[in-house]
Every structure is written in structure tokens, then in C-alpha cells.
Amino acid sequence: MRTPLAWLRDYVDLPAETQAIVEKLAMLGFPVEAVDSPPPLSGIVAGKLAKVEKHPNADRLFVCSVDIGAQKPLTIATAATNVAQGQVVPVATIGAQLAGGLKIEPRTMRGIASEGMLVSANELGLEADWFEDGIMQLDPQTPLGSDVVKLFGLDQDVLEVEVTSNRVDAMSMLGLARELAAAFGTSVREPDSAVDYAAGGEFSVEIESPDCKRFVAQRVSNVQVRTAKTALRVRLALAGQRPISNVVDISNFVMLETGQPLHFYDYERLAGRRLIVRDARDGERVKTLDGIDYTLAPRMLVIADEQETQCLAGLKGAAASEVGPATREIAIEAANFTGARVRRMGSELALRSDASARHEKALPLALTDVGAARAARLLVDEGATVYAPHGFGQAAPAPPIVALRKREVRRLLGYELESAEIARILESLGFSVRESAVAHDGVFEVEVPLWRSDVTIEADLVEEIARLAGYDRVVAAIPPTGQQAIASEAYEMQRRVAETLAMLGYREVATLALQPASVHQRWGTNAVEIANPLSEDQHYMRFSLIPALLQLRQDKIFEIGDVFGDAGEIVEKTHAAFVRRTTAPQAQSWSDEQFVALKADAIAFVRRATGRLPDVRAAKHHGWHPGICAELTLDGNTIAIAGALDPRLGVQFETDGRVHVAQVDLAALPAPVVPRYRAPSRYPSLSRDLALVVDLGVSAQQIETVIGGAVDGLARTIRAFDEYHGPQVGAGKKSLAVRIVMQRDDATMTDAEADTAIEKILGALKSELGATLRSG
Amino acid sequence: MALHDQLSALAAELASALTSASDERALEELRIAYLGRSGKITEIRRGIGKLPPDERPTAGKSINDAVAGLEAQFAAAQQGIELRKLDAELERTLDVTLWNVPAPLGSFHPIRKTIDDACTYFVRHGFAVLLGPEVDTTRHNFDALNIPPDHPAREGFDSFYLRPDLLLRPHTSPMQIRAMEAYPPPIAIVVPGKCYRRDAVDARHLYQFNQIEGLQVGEGIHFGHLRGMLTGMCRELFGPRQEVRFRPSFFPFTEPSAEIDTTCPGCGGGGESCRTCGGSGWIEIGGSGMVHPNVLRAVGYDPDVVSGWAFGCGIERLAMVRYDIGDIREFIWNEPSFLEQLA
Numbered sequence A: 001m002r003t004p005l006a007w008l009r010d011y012v013d014l015p016a017e018t019q020a021i022v023e024k025l026a027m028l029g030f031p032v033e034a035v036d037s038p039p040p041l042s043g044i045v046a047g048k049l050a051k052v053e054k055h056p057n058a059d060r061l062f063v064c065s066v067d068i069g070a071q072k073p074l075t076i077a078t079a080a081t082n083v084a085q086g087q088v089v090p091v092a093t094i095g096a097q098l099a100g101g102l103k104i105e106p107r108t109m110r111g112i113a114s115e116g117m118l119v120s121a122n123e124l125g126l127e128a129d130w131f132e133d134g135i136m137q138l139d140p141q142t143p144l145g146s147d148v149v150k151l152f153g154l155d156q157d158v159l160e161v162e163v164t165s166n167r168v169d170a171m172s173m174l175g176l177a178r179e180l181a182a183a184f185g186t187s188v189r190e191p192d193s194a195v196d197y198a199a200g201g202e203f204s205v206e207i208e209s210p211d212c213k214r215f216v217a218q219r220v221s222n223v224q225v226r227t228a229k230t231a232l233r234v235r236l237a238l239a240g241q242r243p244i245s246n247v248v249d250i251s252n253f254v255m256l257e258t259g260q261p262l263h264f265y266d267y268e269r270l271a272g273r274r275l276i277v278r279d280a281r282d283g284e285r286v287k288t289l290d291g292i293d294y295t296l297a298p299r300m301l302v303i304a305d306e307q308e309t310q311c312l313a314g315l316k317g318a319a320a321s322e323v324g325p326a327t328r329e330i331a332i333e334a335a336n337f338t339g340a341r342v343r344r345m346g347s348e349l350a351l352r353s354d355a356s357a358r359h360e361k362a363l364p365l366a367l368t369d370v371g372a373a374r375a376a377r378l379l380v381d382e383g384a385t386v387y388a389p390h391g392f393g394q395a396a397p398a399p400p401i402v403a404l405r406k407r408e409v410r411r412l413l414g415y416e417l418e419s420a421e422i423a424r425i426l427e428s429l430g431f432s433v434r435e436s437a438v439a440h441d442g443v444f445e446v447e448v449p450l451w452r453s454d455v456t457i458e459a460d461l462v463e464e465i466a467r468l469a470g471y472d473r474v475v476a477a478i479p480p481t482g483q484q485a486i487a488s489e490a491y492e493m494q495r496r497v498a499e500t501l502a503m504l505g506y507r508e509v510a511t512l513a514l515q516p517a518s519v520h521q522r523w524g525t526n527a528v529e530i531a532n533p534l535s536e537d538q539h540y541m542r543f544s545l546i547p548a549l550l551q552l553r554q555d556k557i558f559e560i561g562d563v564f565g566d567a568g569e570i571v572e573k574t575h576a577a578f579v580r581r582t583t584a585p586q587a588q589s590w591s592d593e594q595f596v597a598l599k600a601d602a603i604a605f606v607r608r609a610t611g612r613l614p615d616v617r618a619a620k621h622h623g624w625h626p627g628i629c630a631e632l633t634l635d636g637n638t639i640a641i642a643g644a645l646d647p648r649l650g651v652q653f654e655t656d657g658r659v660h661v662a663q664v665d666l667a668a669l670p671a672p673v674v675p676r677y678r679a680p681s682r683y684p685s686l687s688r689d690l691a692l693v694v695d696l697g698v699s700a701q702q703i704e705t706v707i708g709g710a711v712d713g714l715a716r717t718i719r720a721f722d723e724y725h726g727p728q729v730g731a732g733k734k735s736l737a738v739r740i741v742m743q744r745d746d747a748t749m750t751d752a753e754a755d756t757a758i759e760k761i762l763g764a765l766k767s768e769l770g771a772t773l774r775s776g
Numbered sequence B: 001m002a003l004h005d006q007l008s009a010l011a012a013e014l015a016s017a018l019t020s021a022s023d024e025r026a027l028e029e030l031r032i033a034y035l036g037r038s039g040k041i042t043e044i045r046r047g048i049g050k051l052p053p054d055e056r057p058t059a060g061k062s063i064n065d066a067v068a069g070l071e072a073q074f075a076a077a078q079q080g081i082e083l084r085k086l087d088a089e090l091e092r093t094l095d096v097t098l099w100n101v102p103a104p105l106g107s108f109h110p111i112r113k114t115i116d117d118a119c120t121y122f123v124r125h126g127f128a129v130l131l132g133p134e135v136d137t138t139r140h141n142f143d144a145l146n147i148p149p150d151h152p153a154r155e156g157f158d159s160f161y162l163r164p165d166l167l168l169r170p171h172t173s174p175m176q177i178r179a180m181e182a183y184p185p186p187i188a189i190v191v192p193g194k195c196y197r198r199d200a201v202d203a204r205h206l207y208q209f210n211q212i213e214g215l216q217v218g219e220g221i222h223f224g225h226l227r228g229m230l231t232g233m234c235r236e237l238f239g240p241r242q243e244v245r246f247r248p249s250f251f252p253f254t255e256p257s258a259e260i261d262t263t264c265p266g267c268g269g270g271g272e273s274c275r276t277c278g279g280s281g282w283i284e285i286g287g288s289g290m291v292h293p294n295v296l297r298a299v300g301y302d303p304d305v306v307s308g309w310a311f312g313c314g315i316e317r318l319a320m321v322r323y324d325i326g327d328i329r330e331f332i333w334n335e336p337s338f339l340e341q342l343a
């Protein structure tokens, strides 16, 4: 909220230093986002144009005799066209400094020595379009010679204050003034709302919707619409509101001052001279004050006369009953609507206003009466006749009483506060406090002021106390934690997985989880759709980590993250994926060093992550090369998939090189077991190599399994280490070299024993896999 | 020639031959020529057969002695070669300043490192680390957190929806509800994880980011404990002189509520034209407060018996300050130079 310090100081005495105010606001919970400092201004006084004459030598210039309360009037020439005798205007005297860096020096304009300059609002640092076109006009009563800058606070900073959504009361000058008064230990000067109401002024409002909770209506006659007083115009302008006329400005002024939005209707333009709060009719049209046409629906709440909508509730008034120069009589609306309804209406109509920003939050009902009374007073000051207000709908409830146990302050904040301090703090914020003696425990009965609708429970009061006592008084302490009942296993597994991949030399990356449709389309799958994407690039959830990794075109990277599938229900899984990429050419069609390297990583990965060595079997999975894809399994369950990327996807995703990918579903990883140490045998081992010929379909793993089974426990390592395809072994066959290392724990293995074992192995290989020894 | 002379001549001959044997291969050739199966010693041994039987033992011994002598010569020559090789090796000089490039390390992403370091602190103090789903219900994300439909604060969470009641979590706070519904008090957890909000991407915003949530509920848990734990976390992440201060704020699920500031690590709190903190000496790292009684009630805890605190911090924000990163998009660009520097 734009908060001119000049305006705040109307209600509370504040330090001169803006920084002190800014720091105090921040520690109260109202961070200041920006401080707008005015341009340096000096030497500008109020002057009356005692005489205005045409310049003898220039058609477009006037020569004014200006009374600035000094003995001798100043002679000032001006090119402005809006000057007239009797006006009181800001006058820059010789030596004055104006906005934009202009410094006033004596000069001669077409033969006339000009002793200063008449000043426009823009030259005072105000918005040019919001004031007179030409020289700014001051109130006729302004003391001549008075310092215009000081008088209107044009040297004061304007703060942009952030107000949290619960503190609608602080979206007003009075609200912030109350906070600062409490913090600086001073008090607020409440504005004057006393009015002698005129007799009569009946007015009827029918409330047809429960979303209008209260409506204070008030008639005002003898209205004279004109330019508002300077002080009011300047305050509104500094707060970012365009001044319009004395009457309209009063409604804005009261909203910014008290927080209660008001709407003024031209009473004589209300059909039937009454108002009805109702749901809009379907298709009903309305033109608002800013000239925009809206088509309405019954979801929207309006205030109508007997014929048509005159106001979109809480948002904006209609042009039909706009207060204008000819307005003689007005009706004041100070209403309270259901915030949610105003918010939904605003977002549907794409219409927001300063009024709706307040209505959307929980405005207190009692504020309607406060706002109406203050407006009445200001209108009376403008010479209008104000009739007594009429309240419709719910009466404002009595101020709630919240019980506060003193020990609750200590329980939540962790430090002790004296009863007197608690009471002092609450009272400084406008709460009324009564301490009742209940047994051994102090209990305060706290009456909440009408504007603090956010305070409803004990904890709210504790926050008020903490805020004013200062959050710095909270003493840092290390809390007790007992035996931890909650396991951290998912996190620990993820950490272990990341650690293992890093140990294997992979670099972790982080990619975006929202993707365009083109990703799953190219991959050939479907994906979970975002209902309200910001752009097409973020329309779908990732279904796999791999596409984004491919697009990075890096070697040895990994990512751990969640992927999403739609199987009627949304399925979320945590995956790890790791990628090798090379641009080196492929050597042999039946061998693939990159695959072997990736698989070695995958096996090491499973061992480190689970404490166990996996089995490997050939498999087919979408995304992988149909002939180069392995599953790593534990107890028959797939733990990881490792293989070459399907070359067709390589083309689709322009990998520009050979890519090998492994993927792990973290939920499939069994909890790690602690490996058991097996002491090596003290006896020498014997090693035998076999050159076997088998069908192409027989895998190394099958051979190793058969060998292990044939000589139960004797074969300590079995490793197929060389593969050959070619004319020597014939079509449909391949040759595999296998090294078997045999060893006994209890004695030295003899050649004869080894020979027997090899016999058994060859027999088993022959019968189970049709393997023969390669001849020659 | 007498056997004795013959052996002496052989030793002398070898001694001279060894002087020109410069490497192990030459040495091996000489060994074969002298001591090999058909070498000179073998030849001399054959001569023993022609001697009278009573001279043969003496002759045999003389030959064995001579062989020992030759072997000693070979050993000495071997040692000489090895010493020469060492000398040669010691002669070498490299320009050790050439090619100063670190070997590629496997590494963690800086976001994970920051998460891990923060979690480590809490684990050390007996907290559990929980992970939770990124897709969660409106109940967990809002309703149970005291943000009913139409609450103005709900607007602050501009979320991606998959179904009317299912969204990508805009904060890690739904895990407060999941944890408290699953476990009775006392509870002490931290929850790191990804969150999503409908923000346009620029140097300061990503629609996908990480938070760390903290929650402790039990008897006698108060605001001071929150300050203590956050101070500890900040010291773990930024250094031993970090302080934490609170500023009042509003979150529907905490009361009292506070913004968390910590000493700016860029300037050590000195401020003065510091680009990390903008001169204030403090940086804002998240929101926190005492768990709202309505939240405790929503999960079946009794707010009159237990109290608790919760906080949420943006990991990217912490990591940017920690590593002095100016653009949040660096985290998803994955430039090798970026990842390598922070490995």
C-alpha cells in the first residue's frame, strides 16, 4: 500500500527519520518494499494573484502581481493560460528549487523582470495529469507566504508497505498509524466523525442476498461538486489516487483513511430512489464508471435501483448514477460483502479495485458505520446536509472477548513476560484487558477492538504480544528430541543412490519436470496433463527422466526425481537414471564396450545400494534397443534396466552419438543388507579355460549358472570373457571363452579333482545348453 | 690349462663382458652364455668326466665356487643396471604446471548438497527426514493447513492442477499433515522436496523449486526451539557466526508467524553496498511459526497438550546465497562448467 508519511503524521507523531519508521514497520510485520523520496524542493510559497495583465510585448504572456504576504508584491511573468486575478497559487521565489532540478533565477521576459515563477503541480513532484493544466490552484484560505512544501508535506517520503492478507485493518492510514503509535509508545489522533444529522432523509435498501452482510446507507443533500481542498487532493495523489472532485475524493479519502470502501450514488438518478442488493440477472449488462461494459451472470452480486444495476458489489460503480458536476444529492453506501464472492466476481470479470482489494478480505462489520460517519463529517465540511444513517442487514456484533492464559504466552514463546507488560502491549494496540484472578493462573479477558477481525483465538493474542515485545526476545534453544520413531529410509536410499552414482563418476543434473507434448509424443507414450499450464512448454508431467537427460547431450550424468503416469489414478514414482554418451564408432556388431561399461556401473550400483550382487538377464523395454537391453535382478525382481537407447529414439531426440541408459525404480530397491565377510581359502586355486560353442541365443549368464550348479561351491569365479562370431564356429553359433577358478577351503585342489570337475561341467553344459568344446 | 686357471680366466672374461652389458637383456644373454644349459660352465663341467676319479670332487667344488663367484658378478652387475636406471629416472624433469585441469569427478547437484547439509544438521539433533509425493490433494495442501476454500491466502499459492482436488504441491507443508496423521506426537521431522508454482521463469523465479520443511510438535516445544534449530541450520550452511532473526508475518497454518532472516553471508552482516543483501545485512530465507491450533486439531493432536513449530525455506535461495549464484536458472541449465565448479 502506498503510504505517504505526510498523511500518516496527521494521526500519529513519528520520528523525522524515515529509516526509523521503516525499521519499526518491518519489525511489526509490515515490510516496506520501497521508499519513494520526493525531489528536493525549496523556496515555494503561497501567493495571491493580485493583478493579472497581458504582457505589453508578448501576446502569449501574462504579467502578474503576486502577493506573497511580504511588503512588496512580486512581479512575475507567466505563459500559463489558466491564471486569473484572485487565485492563490504556489510561487517559486528567486533561488527556489523545483522538481526536475530547475532552479529559479531572476530573468527578464520580453522586457519585464520576472521575480519568480508560478508553479504547476508537476513542478512540485505531483502527477501532472491529476491536477490543473497549467498553474496549480491552492485553497483561497491558504495563508499567503506560507511554505507550500511544508504545508502539504511535499518533502515527505512515500512508503510502499506490504500488508499481509490477514491485516485488512492495516490497509489504511489509521491502521498503520495505530501500529506505529503502539510501537513508538505514543497515541493516535482519531479523526473527527462528529456530525449533527439533519432530520428526515428516509432511504430504503433491500438486501436479497446473504452475501451482503451489512449495508449502511445515508442520504446527503445540498451537495456542491467542485475541486477538493488542496491538502486532500495532495494526500490522495501521494497515495496514488487521482483526485476527481470534492465528493468523489471524500469517498476515496475515507477508504484510504479508515479502510472502509464507500460508494456514492447520484441519488436523483436512482430509479425508485431506493437500492436493492441482489444477484445479477443472467445476461444483464452494465457500464462501469471507467466506461467499460460488462455482461453479468447470477453468480455476481450487484446493487441495483428499481431498473438496473448501479454498482458491482465491492468492485465498481455504474456510470448511470455517477456523481458529476450536476449532482445535488447523493446516497452513501458503506457495505460489507462476503469476501469470497467479491473475489470470484473480480477474477471472473478481470476487474480489481482498491475497494475490492479490501472487500476480498475479512472487513469488520462495524467498520461500515465508522466509514459512513467519517464521510458524513467531511461532506458537512463541504457544506452539504447529511441525514441520519440507516443500517440494513446484520448489526455489527459486540466486540469478541478472548481469554488469554498467561502461561500460554510462556508455553508458546518460551520466555516469561510480566502481567503488566502483557496488559500494556495489548492496550497499546487498542485491546481492552481485564485480568481475572483464577486460582494460581493468571487469565486475561481481552476485548478485541472492532477493526481487528483477524484476532479470534488465544494464539492470535500471543502473536500480538510477541510482535510488540519484539521477536528478538525469543531465546534460541536446542529442543529435546527423544527416541526417533520415524524412519528416514526413503531419504537415506536416495542419498545412497546419489552417492553411489557420484562414486562411479556420474555428475548429477536437475531438469524440469514439466514438458511440452512433443516429448511424450516422440517417445511414443502418454503423459499426465496439467489442467492449467502457463504455457505449452509446461503442459505435461515427465513420465521418464531419460528424454531430458538425452537433450543435455552429456556423458556420465545422472538424475534422481519423480516421474508420473496416469493409470486412471496418477502414479508417482521416484526414478534414478544414468546415461553414458559417446561419439566413438561401434566396433563389432556383437560387442559393445559402452554397454559393458554401463552394465558394470549398474552392477556396482546395485551392489553398493543394496549390499548384494544382481543377476543379469536379457529383456525388452520400451525406450531401449530391442537387442541390447538387460535387466538386473535380485531374487527375480527387476532392480534396474540397462542398455543401449533405442536408436529410433536416438534419431527422434537428436542424441548425435551412441547413448546408453540405465534406469532404476527406487521403490524396487530392497533395503541394503550388511555384506558378510568370507575369508579367502588358504589353499592354492586352479584355473581352467574352456572355449565353448553354443547357439547364439544362449547367454553368458546361463552358462555361468550351469557351471556354478554343476560343481556346487567349488567354482569360485566363473567368467565368460571373450565372444567370437564367424566362419570357424558356423552360422547360428557363437564361441565363448570361459575361465573357471576352482578352489577348496580344506585342502589343495589336485589336477585330478579339477579334471573331474571339468568333466561334470562339460556334461551339464552339453545336456542343458547343448554346448560343445570348440575344436582346434 | 689347469681347471683353476680356466675358471679364473672365465671370471676375468665375464668381468670385462659385464662392463659393456648396459641393460637387463644383455645381462640375460651373458647369463645364458655363461651359466645356461649349454653355457661355458656346462662345457667345463663336462671336462670333469675326463679327470681321474680322486680329483673329481675337488674339481666339482672348484666349479661350484666359481659359479657362485659368477653369480655374484651377475648380481652386482644387475644392481649396477638398476642404479643406473634410477639415476636416469631421477634425471627426468617435467613442466608440472602444464595442463592444470581437474579430473572429472562424479558429483552431487548443488541443490542436493544444500539439502543434504541442512538435513544432516537436523538428523544430528534426532530429527527424521521424510520424503513425500509431489502430487497431493487440496486437503493436504490447503484445507488441513487452515486454508479453507475461499481463504484469501489460497490465492497466494498459484498452483498447477491435475484434477480439481489434485495438484502439484506449491509447498512442502502438506507433509506436515501426512506426517502428523501417520505418527502420534512427539514428532520431529524435516522434509526436503520439489514444489511447483505457476511463476514465469526469470533470473529469480523457477516454476519448479525445492523447499525444506521442518516440523517439531510435542509437549513443551516453543518458539525458542525454532530459533535454535534455524540458527544451527544456518551455521551448518553458511558458517559459525550466523544469527537468525524473526520478523512478524502471516501464514494461515502458524500462529504466531514469522519470516526468517539470517545474517548475510555475503557481507557478514555489515551491509554497505552488498549485492547479496542489498545493504540490509540480512537475507530472508523462509517462513515459520508455531503450528496453528486448527492444524493440530485437523490431525487429531490436542493443542492444549502439545505445541510445535514449523518452517519452510527455499533451497534455491539458500544455495544461491551459499554459492554466490546470481541466476536461479543456473540450477536447471546444467552447464558442465557450473556443475564442475560446485562439485
Ligand SMILES: [Zn+2]
Pocket (backbone or CB within 6 Å): B264, B265, B266, B267, B268, B269, B270, B271, B274, B275, B276, B277, B278, B279, B280, B281, B282
Ligand atoms: Zn550482505
